[in-house]
Amino acid sequence: MKHLLTKSLVTSAVTALLMGGSVAYGAGMDVPTIKVTPILDGLESPWDMNVRSDGTMFFTEKCKGLSVRSPDGEVTKIYGMKGSSGYASSAADLFCEGQAGMMGVAADRHFDQNRRLYVASTSNKYHGSGCKTNFERCDGNIVMRLTLSEDLKKVVDRTDIVKDIQYKPFESDQPFGGPGAHNGGRLRVGPGGYLWIAGGDRHRGVCPQSPTLLCGKVLRVDTDGNAHPENNPPEGFDKRIYTYGHRNVQGIDFRPSDGKAFTAEHGPWHSDEITALVNGGNAGWDPQQNIAGRGECPDEYCGYTPNQMDGMDPAVRAAYMPMSDTRFDDLMPPTWNNNGLSQGTSSAAFLKGENWGIYEGRLATGVLGIGFGGTPIGQRIDMVSITPDGLGINGITRMPLGSQKRFRGLVLAPDNSLYVAVDEGEIFQVTATSNK
Amino acid sequence: MSKYAGLMTLALILGLSNSAIASSAIVGDAAAGEERFHQSCHACHGPAGKGAASYPKVSGKPIEYTREKLKAYREGQKFGPNSSLMIMMAKPLTDEEIENLSVYLKDAKYNN
Numbered sequence: 001m002k003h004l005l006t007k008s009l010v011t012s013a014v015t016a017l018l019m020g021g022s023v024a025y026g027a028g029m030d031v032p033t034i035k036v037t038p039i040l041d042g043l044e045s046p047w048d049m050n051v052r053s054d055g056t057m058f059f060t061e062k063c064k065g066l067s068v069r070s071p072d073g074e075v076t077k078i079y080g081m082k083g084s085s086g087y088a089s090s091a092a093d094l095f096c097e098g099q100a101g102m103m104g105v106a107a108d109r110h111f112d113q114n115r116r117l118y119v120a121s122t123s124n125k126y127h128g129s130g131c132k133t134n135f136e137r138c139d140g141n142i143v144m145r146l147t148l149s150e151d152l153k154k155v156v157d158r159t160d161i162v163k164d165i166q167y168k169p170f171e172s173d174q175p176f177g178g179p180g181a182h183n184g185g186r187l188r189v190g191p192g193g194y195l196w197i198a199g200g201d202r203h204r205g206v207c208p209q210s211p212t213l214l215c216g217k218v219l220r221v222d223t224d225g226n227a228h229p230e231n232n233p234p235e236g237f238d239k240r241i242y243t244y245g246h247r248n249v250q251g252i253d254f255r256p257s258d259g260k261a262f263t264a265e266h267g268p269w270h271s272d273e274i275t276a277l278v279n280g281g282n283a284g285w286d287p288q289q290n291i292a293g294r295g296e297c298p299d300e301y302c303g304y305t306p307n308q309m310d311g312m313d314p315a316v317r318a319a320y321m322p323m324s325d326t327r328f329d330d331l332m333p334p335t336w337n338n339n340g341l342s343q344g345t346s347s348a349a350f351l352k353g354e355n356w357g358i359y360e361g362r363l364a365t366g367v368l369g370i371g372f373g374g375t376p377i378g379q380r381i382d383m384v385s386i387t388p389d390g391l392g393i394n395g396i397t398r399m400p401l402g403s404q405k406r407f408r409g410l411v412l413a414p415d416n417s418l419y420v421a422v423d424e425g426e427i428f429q430v431t432a433t434s435n436k
Numbered sequence: 437m438s439k440y441a442g443l444m445t446l447a448l449i450l451g452l453s454n455s456a457i458a459s460s461a462i463v464g465d466a467a468a469g470e471e472r473f474h475q476s477c478h479a480c481h482g483p484a485g486k487g488a489a490s491y492p493k494v495s496g497k498p499i500e501y502t503r504e505k506l507k508a509y510r511e512g513q514k515f516g517p518n519s520s521l522m523i524m525m526a527k528p529l530t531d532e533e534i535e536n537l538s539v540y541l542k543d544a545k546y547n548n
Contacts, residue, residue: 171517178517423488
């Protein structure tokens, strides 16, 4: 019996190793205890957070501004948008409209010394004369570098380090066709302290494949907004571009084991995706009209075609207007596709630390829940196990939270707990405790 | 003469259409409306219709307002940039479901 047991364990261990797992996995799974603790409620569309090692939490609300929650629970409104009240200061150029507003927030890697935060927002400061129609460039999404006071309750300096990400100023003939569509907006500081800026196509067909427009791109810049010297976009492209051909990226994080960047982005009635980014690569989204077998499209944007106002088989849509078009030689194939469906993937964060047990290293991915045309709503946080080459998955486990919400913002705190913002106006903390 | 027949006679006298009679004859059921809300509306408009992200608050409106809006969407009328989404969602609603939703949303409250 003892012999059989030993043999069985060895077999399990070898099998686990062959499948990319670990000996510990074969010897017994450490399923952690997961607990949800409310942090804040009564908020208005909280969008993103950054958590410090002492528990201080900065957070944005899409139509209000930037605030800080001190470790003792006190909330102070730091920097407001046009029309907001109660903030230490506010900026008249920052506004919200539709999906747009104040979005991502990230802290400088030397935050404890320089008190610098990076914040993505919609602004009318750089519109110039370029926003008269939806078919002009319209620079309206910016990234600010904010320096805070020593008590972290005021902004003492604002420098706009990226001023020329495009914005959609007017309504168009599309579902979700209002102004302010598809801004991306997630910010994260990656390896080496560089800032990664996730963008959206702002419902303009030419954006994702354009070499010069920053809409539909992921940017990698230094803390002054200059291109990373090793960015490698195709010749003629803006050097700040790390990857292009994106639709609407609201999730980006870096795999702890190798620093590789992964994005999560919404699909158009089909094909939510996670993608392993390749320097200079093309995510394959190209909603221009009169190409790839498509004719003219409403307002020159084919992103929801065919049959954009009615439900139909997502597979037929995907064949006509693919999320990752294989005609591109530099295509970054998706790591994961949501079984051909779009349910609204949003933010994503890698789970770090042994406290996550068998889920350590997985990519937690929030799904907002969009149930049109017969698609199940699907609100959830998935824990996605990604293969070492980043081109596939080993499996997915749904995070056991006990509730379904519009999961908008996910970020890992220094204590390896996961902070989650939901559109319903709440921020909560998910802790995992190893049972080893 | 039954109550319905009486209404019909009155409607004919007043020149009202059959569909108007049908609407006025339905009494909304808030519990059924809440159930239907969870099936089709909750994911966007949030719990109890409080609004979420770029989707507006839909609770606390008079019954007549919600009823007429949903019927107009069902007929394909546009009221704003995201109307096409509502047209899609309202298309399958029956008169009874619209009445139930209207009654539920009038007093729906989010207790959190």
